[in-house]
Amino acid sequence: MSVHAIQHPLVQHKLGLMREAGISTKSFRELAGELAKLLTYEATQDLEVETQEIDGWSGDKIPVQLLKGKKVTIVPILRAGLGMLDGVTDLIPSARISVVGLYRDEETLEPVPYFAKFAGELDERLAIVIDPMLATGGTMVATLDMLRDRGCKHMKVIVLVAAPEGIKRVQDAYPDIEIYTAGVDDHLDENGYIVPGLGDAGDKIFGTR
Ligand SMILES: O=P(O)(O)OC[C@H]1O[C@H](OP(=O)(O)OP(=O)(O)O)[C@H](O)[C@@H]1O
Ligand SMILES: O=c1cc[nH]c(=O)[nH]1
Ligand SMILES: [Mg+2]
Numbered sequence: 001m002s003v004h005a006i007q008h009p010l011v012q013h014k015l016g017l018m019r020e021a022g023i024s025t026k027s028f029r030e031l032a033g034e035l036a037k038l039l040t041y042e043a044t045q046d047l048e049v050e051t052q053e054i055d056g057w058s059g060d061k062i063p064v065q066l067l068k069g070k071k072v073t074i075v076p077i078l079r080a081g082l083g084m085l086d087g088v089t090d091l092i093p094s095a096r097i098s099v100v101g102l103y104r105d106e107e108t109l110e111p112v113p114y115f116a117k118f119a120g121e122l123d124e125r126l127a128i129v130i131d132p133m134l135a136t137g138g139t140m141v142a143t144l145d146m147l148r149d150r151g152c153k154h155m156k157v158i159v160l161v162a163a164p165e166g167i168k169r170v171q172d173a174y175p176d177i178e179i180y181t182a183g184v185d186d187h188l189d190e191n192g193y194i195v196p197g198l199g200d201a202g203d204k205i206f207g208t209r
Pocket of ligand 3: 080200201202203
């Protein structure tokens with residue numbers, strides 16, 4: 001598995017702004033969407049293209065490179081993953097959406113599933129799982145397990161911030177998966193929050209608590 005920690009100045013600038021303690025819901029939400037878009041650009045660099053002939057403006061036939069038509073499903077993890085969805089679909093507008101709902105139990109830190117609705121033909125699709133936070137990794141591994149159990153063979157992960165603990169847990173379970181992130185942070189605190197991190201991303205995106 002590779003971890004792609006994107007160092008692009010725009011990515012680092014936007015991540016830096018998201019770390020500000022008093023950030024508004026509006027700004028946090030906007031930045032989550034913008035970062036999701038930039039990380040999607042990186043995560044889709046290896047999508048296959050093929051040459052097709054089209055009618056150009058001059059009347060000549062011209063060869064162009066178009067996506068080969070690989071089927072993609074975007075998998076936002078409720079709730080916080082929804083804050084990244086528009087950014088991803090801006091770049092991959094024809095992707096099918098598969099939605100999973102899991103929350104992390106505050107005491108045990110174990111993921112609790114409460115919703116799942118998947119696109120069809122998962123065995124033929126690239127699944128791009130999106131969630132702002134990869135902390136212990138329990139939620140991500142549970143989501144990847146659901147996809148694998150339904151036949152999905154090709155999965156990628158996009159998170160805004162990852163903790164080393166979460167990366168290791170995903171890596172142990174899925175050695176071949178690629179993770180794209182704006183930041184690999186330092187550690188988890190005693191409540192399982194990423195430090196320095198972003199705080200509770202779901203609450204900040206939805207304006208709750
Ligand atoms: O790596 P883990 O330790 O499993 O933690 C990460 C999960 O925790 C957060 O969700 P949360 O449980 O707060 O739910 P929410 O999106 O509804 O706020 C976050 O969005 C991830 O889904
Ligand atoms: O730091 C963290 C960890 C889990 N969930 C969050 O929203 N933030
Ligand atoms: Mg939350």
